[in-house]
Amino acid sequence: MTQTLRNSPPRRYLPVIEEGARGEFWRCGADGVLRITRCQSCGHYIHPHRDACPQCHSRDVTPEAVSGKGTLETWTVNRQKWFRGLDEPFAVGAVTLDEQAGLNLTTNIxxxxxxxxxxxxxxxxxxxxxxxxxxxxxxxDTAKQ
Ligand SMILES: [Zn+2]
Known part of the structure; x- marks a missing residue:
């Protein structure tokens, strides 16, 4: 039986990353800049990525850099060890990015x-x-506002 080392990274289920703009969200951290798809016609941010804007139906959408700053709207703490290798407890939160009301990411805090x-x-x-x-x-975000 294999034992998980205490300092090993947590087990993650990774997404299948598609080519082009659809997969940019999962690759943008390579240069440390969060990018969210944005409509070039009306400026609306779209997450998760869609090929057309839900506001104005334009297909002119492309990932753009955002501040990476946001507000924690709500969260839950998982204390259940759902599978071997899972490091609990951990927090799952809903973060609204500063760029747009309702621009939410479900993520770990x-x-x-x-x-x-x-x-x-x-x-x-x-x-x-x-x-x-x-x-x-x-x-x-402990930086001075
Ligand atoms: Zn639009």
């Missing part, structure tokens, strides 16, 4: 005391690289 999480706290992106995937996770 990391690098913090789980008991210190609060609705409305400011967070910033931090990437976790596994193979050719960069996962956009969020941590408390």
């Amino acid at each position: 990391v690098n913090c005391d789980l008991d210190a999480l609060s609705i409305g706290m400011k967070v910033r992106v931090v990437f976790e690289n596994i193979e050719d995937t960069w996962l956009a996770l969020f941590e408390p």
